[in-house]
Amino acid sequence: MSDPTYTPPKVWTWDKPSGGHFASINRPISGATHEKDLPVGKHPLQLYSMGTPNGVKVSIMLEELLARGHEGAEYDAWLIRIGEGDQFSSGFVAANPNSKIPALVDHSTDKPLRVFESGSILLYLAEKFGEFIPKDPAARTEMLNWLFWQMGSAPYLGGGFGHFYAYAPEKFQYPIDRFAMETKRQLDVLDKALAERPYIAGDDYTIADIAIFPWYGGMVLGRAYNAGEFLSVHEYKHLMAWAEKIDARPAVVRGRKVNRVTDDRSEGVAERHDASDLDPVA
Numbered sequence: 001m002s003d004p005t006y007t008p009p010k011v012w013t014w015d016k017p018s019g020g021h022f023a024s025i026n027r028p029i030s031g032a033t034h035e036k037d038l039p040v041g042k043h044p045l046q047l048y049s050m051g052t053p054n055g056v057k058v059s060i061m062l063e064e065l066l067a068r069g070h071e072g073a074e075y076d077a078w079l080i081r082i083g084e085g086d087q088f089s090s091g092f093v094a095a096n097p098n099s100k101i102p103a104l105v106d107h108s109t110d111k112p113l114r115v116f117e118s119g120s121i122l123l124y125l126a127e128k129f130g131e132f133i134p135k136d137p138a139a140r141t142e143m144l145n146w147l148f149w150q151m152g153s154a155p156y157l158g159g160g161f162g163h164f165y166a167y168a169p170e171k172f173q174y175p176i177d178r179f180a181m182e183t184k185r186q187l188d189v190l191d192k193a194l195a196e197r198p199y200i201a202g203d204d205y206t207i208a209d210i211a212i213f214p215w216y217g218g219m220v221l222g223r224a225y226n227a228g229e230f231l232s233v234h235e236y237k238h239l240m241a242w243a244e245k246i247d248a249r250p251a252v253v254r255g256r257k258v259n260r261v262t263d264d265r266s267e268g269v270a271e272r273h274d275a276s277d278l279d280p281v282a
């Protein structure tokens, strides 16, 4: 139970788990908890991830690149079970010292190159293949505006609203009000932008759409925290139409299936090593 009379001590110490959904994996220190190398498959790109909103940004991007015929975007996707602490293996920490999925290792470079943070991975892939990133400096800057907007904004949606609405051990009104307000403000920002243009940064589909879709598209499509009714997401009509349009893209359908833990093969696969792994089940 929370203590309404709690006064923070002078110095915070970690003397008990914080409670809530992720209590067993949360620690106030970084680094590896166990020695284990990451597996490496046969393709140039090795993705270590899970089918969460941050994870699927990268698998959607890779599927979009493959759909445009870039064979160099072939990849192995390995499942990192964040609820079981796989992100704290020595191998994963070497790929991402921040112990968060997604992480990518590019083996097509002289020395294998690690790329972490979903925004950095999207930018890396967009530049490597020259796709989903405008060449015109003004259009590129507008795209980057929205890409970085997503990186700064989604933690309020996920770590703020989602955490206190769905995962905290008790319902506290103050943080739910605080983050519901901010999440609705963000949905309104997107809705207003999308009233004026087909994609978030302009006329073309870019990595900014790929970054924003899993969080904010997922939210209005009713996939996040069971909070669609609570946040009246039907009000954001332009955002909804954009989300439905992106959701229907074949590469998005495929990318969303990657690193998903499910018994239903048509819903997703834990690992992806071949294009046929994501083909519809006959």
Ligand SMILES: N[C@@H](CCC(=O)N[C@@H](CS)C(=O)NCC(=O)O)C(=O)O
Residues within 6 Å of the ligand: 025, 052, 053, 054, 055, 082, 087, 099, 100, 101, 102, 116, 117, 118, 119
């Ligand atoms: N800013 C990071 C956020 C990544 C992130 O928060 N990943 C979550 C899953 S969606 C994670 O790995 N959580 C595991 C943990 O916190 O230990 C990115 O965009 O890549």
